Amino acid sequence: MQIAVYGKGGIGKSTVSANLSAALAKNGKKVLQIGCDPKHDSTRLIRHGQKIRTVLDYLLHTPVDEQTVQDILMEGYLGVGCVEAGGPRPGMGCAGRGILTSFEFLNRFDLISHYDTVIYDVLGDVVCGGFAVPVRSQYADAIFLVTSGEAMSLYAANNILQGIRNLSPGQKRIAGIIYNSRGKGDTPECVENFAAAAGLPVCVRIPRSTTFARAEMEAMTVVEQDENSIESRIFMELARQITNKLPLYPALPLDEEQIEQFLRGEAWTKAAGVPVQLEKTSKAGEKAEVTAFPSPIPQKRALSDPFSRIPLYGCAYRGAVDLAVHVKDTAVLGHAPKSCTWYAVNGISGYSRRGLYERGILYPAFIPQNFENTDITMQDAIFGGVKHARRKALELAKRGAKSIIAVTACIPGMSGDDLTPVKEELESLGCEMYIVRTDGVEAGDYNEGMALCYRTLAKEAVRREIMPEKDSINLVYEHTISSKTDENYIAVKKILDELGIRINCRFLCASSMKDIHGFLRAPYSVMVREDQLGLELKQIFETEYGCRFLPGVLPRGFRETVRWTELLGKLYKKEEEAASLVQQAKMDYEARIRKLKPVFAGKRVLIFLTDTNYGWLFELAQDLELHVERTILLGMKGDSNPAWNRRFSADWASDRRNLEEALEILKPNIVLLNEPSSLESVSDCCRLIPVMRDPGCGFFSGAERAGEWVRLMDRKIEGRWKSDKSLFEKYYS
């Protein structure tokens, strides 16, 4: 039989457990006592004060292939087997996980099967799942609650009942209450009334007695010290009850209001739910008529509300790491289990792998060469992983890292790892550390992780003492994973080079920590794109450092780029260079459009968009002399971008059916749409052209996209492969 002894901290569980083990051993049972309290003193009395090595300490310091159960199993009084699970230092790590790990270790050696009776001495309250392990069905058959008549002790006992009910609803697993009297202020009525309310018997009452203190001083149980004492006989009686098959009861805790009423002295009956005065003579275990609590398991239901929780796409750890690796001269230290880093690295390097294969280009930023991970182990999770992270960080500094971005995953967050002391230590060694505390999913999804990394570096890494340099500019908030990033950079750099303006810092894309430190060197910055995070980032630079930004984002299409170039000329006092550049670009652009016009001019077009900011598309349509029959915008009226809406009207549609209807009525030659999956198919005389929101920046980006559309204007040949769908289903589905 396996018995768990639960109760509030300091209530005497270990004393009760040890005496019970001794009494059972005296009755001829082969007993194993497992202490599940991190302070590991459960078996002290059985072992006459001799400490034993805890399971967790053993696991921490012994290679797996050298581990044996004999090393942590000690014998005490009458051959009682003694094991202490142990745990981390207070305030560190996760003690609950420690209990789980200890039990996994004991199971590996099937230790429990070698004993008649196993006593689990478990820490006070049910504070987390780890401490509830002994309550699980494969362990304790019977559970005793040790309590005094004090309010907090009863409150804890009720909490434990709640935990047991949650783990095994409806099952009869409670043996009853062991009333351990604390003397003054501790009245038996309280315990008896609580027991009656919870439908449990008070199995034994242990009086307050100096016998216990005397036995403890000699580091032995009262059972061993004086088997004829009253106290000893109580435990022998309890052992007898256990041996004679205990009746078991379901866990029926009082709810919050009821326990409050109870502790205030307003007793009540559960069945009626109405407070009444309990009779002092009520007997424990006789309250059979109690209302069963509803099962905590939700009722089965169909997929009625699939979006009841908005999915969190990715995790913040991954987002932060993906961004951090773009700081070229900086090491990234992931404080995470291997799983998190394996997923992250494969995501990051995926772009690079494809780049090499598809284009023969190596993208160094996507081969995370300065990415180190702590590979958190079970020990780190239990005892806290700061030491481990510190060692890794110091190794990085020793190898020459001048700056480190540390990103934390879920486990350090749960274990409470604080890397601030490591940061301070590194700083004294001349190595900066920026801690991006995503704590995995705590900070939110992938985008939140990116946001946190952006914010951290924007607030902490930019040096205020930098003097501005007049002909330079910062690019802020480039896409880090996009095939357009390089093209855009090249296009904008070409314009800036023509004007004699240097790019100071790309925040954060293929930049160095030195670039970030010197962010304030540039008198102006430009947002590459703008969304909520982009705006927030811009605000940080404006309010924290007084940075000035060019209006809008990098220009798309010819006209936007002309306006942008002219503005740059004005701001940097390079009007002549700008005018000359625009003049040359205009000639080139017109030549490109002249070549494209014969293909597109006069064609009737239907435009379907799921969001705004397509000014470049409408300007291009105008230049190509396309005849825009109708524009349908999916969304809410008022979302429009005035830059193009002043010149072109749009219908706001509620769903994709509006597109199908318009197609039927207008029969256009071309459908331009930004979400190709919006249409299954179109007729032979219509061409479907997908358009991207970001056509790239610069004078010619729109014309280049139109150049790509030319081939789509040819008649599409319908292959016969589609008719083989049934064969696929026959052989593979």
Next chain:
Amino acid sequence: MINPYLRNTTADYITGLVSACEGIKDSLVLLNGPLGCRFYHGYASGQSLLKASELWGLRGELRLENAMEDALIRSQYFAGTPQIPGTNLRYEDYIFGTREQLNRALNDILTERKYSLLAVIQTPGTSLLGEGLEGDLDKISGEFHIPFLFFENPQFSEDPCRGYDDAMVRLLELLVPASKCQKKSGGKPKVNLFGFHTYEKYLEGDVAEAERLLALCGIDVGCVAGANCTLESFQSISDGDVNVVFSPERCRKTERFLRKHYNSPVFCTSEMPVGPDLTEKWLREISALLHTDCGPALLEIQRTRARMFYYIARFMGGQGFPGDLRYAAEGECSLLCGYVDFLSNYLGIRPVCIHPLYASNEEERERLTEMLRQIGAEQVLDFDIMQVRDSILLGNANTILAVTAYSKNIYGIETAYPSSGYIHVTPKTHIGCAGALYLLEQILNGVRLLRAWR
């Protein structure tokens, strides 16, 4: 600044668990954790398999009859990809527990779709909570009539071989009770294959080649565990005459379990049958064990040898491969033994670096060391792969990429996932006769390119 090799580019324990459980056709492998933990598996799972679920996104006339409903595929658990869903946990679930959301996810998914097996895997975060969820899973399992496995401990930073091995043993315990062992008498001998998984680079081709060669020896293949076998096929494992274990690194516990619980002998392939010599050895030994005639298979190997001779002689001439040609390889020890035997002992190319991945035991390492010692190359064992220059490199695409970043004169041959993205329509393999020819083809072309790049 940091040598990136092997720091973050080897898989984890959860990947091992997922790949073993996903190897049962139509199984539901659910990660009890935030969606971030399942995204990689959602995209990467079963790349080497031809799975209908990859086409569930098709609409209109091409929509598959058995496709997953849109509502489910777009639900919070799948978030757009139909494999390896997650319970979509938030950080607050780490505080208040995951039971309710797990129950909701399972009820929602299992009500909508029929699966053959349920495997729930705790992610590192949820494993710390220590929730006793077996009771809930037991109840759901009864309600939906589906066998289940619960993996409570994701073992944090352990390697995938252990995960695969642990999951395989749990699958056997659950689905193939020893008491059900019943051998059929008469007919062709039948073997089961172990050690394959759904992250295998050439899974389809490997299995097909193994089956083809065994068929030539008069041996049927019953179940190929871990390779999209049906539940029924897995449950009939105890009917096999011999259990053949590939990649023993992944099957240490599995091998012991098979020996202990079933009456069939276990044949352990300690050197993967790469190249004609090891393929011949492998087939002869299995045939001897089952008393079958491997003559037709040996004839096939002879034809393969003849074909290889032609191509080597034609393109490399009488001297064979250039004396200064080198190769490097990474992988599990059994696979490396196969590559060394073929590339060095058969083709006559010297190794420059042989790097065993994952936890290999002493015996496995010693076998590999001995093989290298015989060609006077024991010093290349564990040589820093990032130092390799001007060589053929057999490894995963991450390693090939990292090494290429340092040296342009590298010809990479992918042996494992992740891959560069090349789409293989024809099933390929590196084992058996077909594997020897394909590998030779890659090496010959690699030598040409390496020469041209100089």
